[in-house]
Amino acid sequence: MNQKSDLIIIGGGVIGSSIAYHLLKDGFQGDITIFEKDPVYEFAATPRSAGGIRQLFTTEINVKISRYSLQKYKTFPEDMAVGGEKAKIDFKQRGYLFLAEHETLSELEKQAKLQQKYGVPSELLTPEELKNIIPEVNTHDLTGGLYCAEDGYLDPYSVMQGYVKKVKELGGQYVQDEIYSVNKEKGHVTGVVTKDGMIYSAPIVINSAGAWAQIISENSGYPLPIVPLKRQIIQYDIAEPLEKPLPLTVDPTGVYFRHEGDSLITGYSEKVKPGIDFTWKRSFFEETLWPILANRVPNFERAKIISGWAGMYSHNTKDQNAIIGEHPELKGYYLACGFSGHGMQQAPAVGQGLAELIINGRYETINLSPLKFERFKTNELVIEGAVV
Template sequence: MQLSRFSLNVYKHFAEDMEVDGEKPDIGFKQRGYLFLATEKMMPQFEKNMMLQHRNGVDSQLLDIEDLRGLIPELTISDLAGGLYCSESGYLDAYSVMQGYIKYAKHLGAEYIYEEVSDLLIEGQQMKGVRLKNGETCTAPVVVNCGGAWGAQLSEKAGIKFSIVPSPRQIFQFDCEKKLKNYLPLTMDPTGVYFRHEGEQMIAGYSEPIRSDFDFSWRREDFIENVWPPLAHRIPNFERVKIVRGWAGIYDYNTEDHNAIIGQYPKIEGYYVAFGFSGHGMQQAPGVGKGMSELIRKGKYETIDLSPLRPERFAEHQLVIEDAIY
């Protein structure tokens, strides 16, 4: 929550802070809220979640049935008891965020080399740099591996193993015959299916079974079998829809506790990692970048203490369990 709060503030001011030569990046940041729908059985846990969020400065609220109808008039509520809603939450265009950071970093003098890294160069217990796939080497006393789903594989080639697997996730974009009255928050159904507006159309996805694979294909039948039935039940407008397109991406899924692995690897001086986010990397990215910068430059965290997410927590049996992964 601390990471998310920090990152939210960064995204709110991203265009102004990353302005270069009068050009402000447009990251498509829309604060339409997050809404988690709950059955009667789920409500006690949601109340605990809300109290924890309040203690950490998150302005979330429990909604009753009438409140839900106020947000989504078309909602089927017969099997719901309420929901947990945070109006501050939202979504953005991750690619535009990346390009905004790149442009500003270059403005400050950073050099980008667009080549695949094939190997880490380590001598004894000291990081020496990386070897690129084209055979060139880049020497450096500090290397940060933030390779996402590919990061653990690169690390394993150097004999350093992390419990991270590439896990595909699909998103489906569709149009419905009868439009909704309101723009939707990102809404999570008790079934694990989620949906929200994307422009004037809709996108949806679901909690797919974990499978280790670099699979970027999307399957129309997965929408028809796993997503459409819960959608049509929850909002009758979704009974008649047309799939516009779909796409797939890869989670760097941490199989141990579903949270990021951040910090210096204890046995290799100068080797830092930031991966294993399991799907909430963009939500935490600015805070992680800030913390990693402090750790490398000053040897300690100052803004947010990220030490609970240290790589050695697994050997120390100090896991940071995250259950809300979809």
């Protein structure tokens, strides 16, 4: 292959592929090469995600990003059609629901007001109203919930493949190789070097390597506040089906659950030591998740594990939000990583924003600059109150 490109993207998961798509759609002039070390994406976060798409955030920037992205997911099948074939992403707008125990309704009201200011149709529900959404839910310890009917969940792998196919159609090139670091000269990025020492040159390099983004950046002399954090998901069946399809529901304990076909999936951000680890344990369900699930919905008492998996959050240790934009110390080196648990629902807006920044030198659709790397030095952290 040509060892020169006009733009290199490291990591072809949902974020890297969305960026490539938006650059090509918006008329980026030049060749785009996406380096992906694992063409089947076995360990990437994207296919291991729960696919939750919500607008229920507590910071202006995250509300705007997720509102924009949700609208894009609605037209995704048509937008990503290749050769007349639509991209099927199984987007189920069944709602997203945070159940509240200790929070007062006034705190939820404040969150809802911010969301509604940006057009999000979020609603505060009383314990009685929660029963309209999940008739079987146990509300004895709940003060209410925050609900958005427009939200829901989708198939993350299909979203990623939708972008990949469209990128290829538009002329982007995926190359299977593992990048070790970025190269530089006089404060400007000059390309990348692979694990085997091959050099590829480009004046623009984007690091969207997910949980591995920090390793590449550190190898290049630009460490990032990102660690890989293991997150487990367990799929289970229940003996007595629920009356209605579930929204993606988050219990006050942080345990979340939703339907996956006729079965269910559940997960929880347990405290773990940072590090790559793809093991999952039945005992995680039996000891940690199941007691909470069975208390919340009596039908979950008779549950049978079908399978499970673990995936890696690209966890930003400073404020659990994405790091987006050009690195202040290296011209042409762009970051799109650290998405923690909300990269799926941010991918369309981030792709659009970075494409604008690279092509036009400024954000146009949404100002993503609150997520710039510099915020760690100026102490302008983006503290998000609704992290799952």
